[in-house]
Amino acid sequence: MNVAHTVGIIGGGQLARMMYQASIGLDLNIALLAEGPDVSAARVVHDVTVGDYTEAQVVKDFAATVDALTFDHEHVPTRLLEELEVTGLAVRPGSGALVYAQDKALMRAKLGGELGLPSPRWRICPDAEALRAFGNETGWPIIAKESRGGYDGHGVWRIDGPDDCGEPFQESLEVSAGERVEIIGEEFVDFTRELSVIVARTPEGECVSYPVSETVQEHGICVETTTPAPGIGPDRQDEIQRLGRDIASALGVVGLLAVELMERRDGEVVINELAMRPHNTGHWSIDGAVTSQFENHLRAVSGLPLGDPTARQPWCTMRNVLGGRPDLTAGIAHVGRDGGLKVHFYGKTMRPGRKVGHVTSYGSDLADVQARARSAAAYLMNE
Known part of the structure; x- marks a missing residue:
């Protein structure tokens, strides 16, 4: 090898x-x-x-x-x-795969169109009138997105009615790299929760799946994950993990693929977005899995066999630290008294709302695991 x-x-x-x-x-x-x-x-x-x-x-x-x-x-x-x-x-993952994470319009056409995978209704809208027509056909509200360049809620708009359709077109739609950017309209999915499945795939096609995570988003930013997602039985876990592996195989991904999903009220999941790199919803795996998402990404990229993605404990909750108290040493010392809690900081300057780190808790009692992660993150954010 x-x-x-x-x-x-x-x-x-x-x-x-x-x-x-x-x-x-x-x-x-x-x-x-x-x-x-x-x-x-x-x-x-x-x-x-x-x-x-x-x-x-x-x-x-x-x-x-x-x-x-x-x-x-x-x-x-x-x-x-x-x-x-x-x-x-x-x-790695390869330009032919990565383009589907770079361009949401291409992703929708590939996954929902060519491959027939569960996706919301969508359409490329060249102007406000086209977006208005899509909303009238689909029903309000709708979601508008920039096809390229958006992240953490940027480049995404909830459009509540026809009068708001001009908003996505008020800004320049040319990114610094000179790639073409379009506005796409998407059906507003009345979801009960958001899920994520992460898979790792080698150039030879070996593929492993991490347990499905439930994610909590606030203002377009992931604030918390719980793994495995509560209330999902083994058969449903297998089905969603297989969806992730099928996408990775169909696109030829090498490395990590994160598939963000929305779960409708009837239990059906639809694909929201893709990422082809380690992902915020997989940070729990550093402390909570036998092999972290970061290690498996590097294993796949470098040509090494993949590691075991199995969770070490029945439950694991990751909570992002968004901004924080200036004295990190004291904060880490305080939350470090919990032996079932891990703290990771990223070496960033503190700024309100900025992802500067995360905490991970794990154990056998779901409510306790979630409460400990939330309490620690709140303390580190000086809340």
Whole structure:
């Protein structure tokens, strides 16, 4: 088996930071292309290049120093990744797969159209009038999204009626990388909860699934996950995990795939979005699974066999720390008295609402596990 001993990561956020942590036990070398010298991952990785991931020569020069390339985010221009693949570089997950996480319109056409997988009704809307017509046909409210570039609630609008349809078109629809951005209208799904399933897949097609997680979103930001999702029996778990594996196989994903889902009131799930990298809804796996999502991503990217994704405890809750008290040392010391709780901070400057870390609790009692995670996160956020 050929192993890529040096893995390049584009993007210097907390996902790259946690990938670096996982690389140590695997004895992999990590090179980082970071947005700046003080971003989260650049504060811990030894081999750091600072540069703009949208500039072709910067990315090509960086790629020439690594055996395989992966990502902290999905924003590297698709055409640039295609050029790198022509040179023989192992780009993971691969441009042909990643484009479906980069472009929501292409994703909808592929998953809901060609593959017939459960998806909301949707349509590309070139202007406010087209969005208004979609809403009139579908029923109000509807959701409008930028096809590229949105994250954590940015580039997403709830449109309550015809008079609000101009809002998504008031801003420029050209991203810095020069990729075309469109507005898509989507059916408003009256869901009871949101779920996530994460799978890891190797170039040879080996694929493993993590337990399905229930996620809690506030203002478009994930604030909490509980794994496994309460109230989902073994057969339903298997069905949703199989959906994740089927998508990874159909798209040719190499590495991690996170499938965000909405559960309708009748129990049916529909696909919301995809991510092809470690994902916030998988952070629980660092402490709660036999093999973390970060380790399995690197295993897949570098050509190593995948590890066991099984949960270590019956329940695990992850709670994000959004902003926080200035004295982190005292805060960590306080919550550290709970032996069933783990704290992870990302080396970021504190700012209200910013993801600066997360806490994970685990055990055999669901209510207790959730209460401990929530209490610890609230304390660290000085609430």
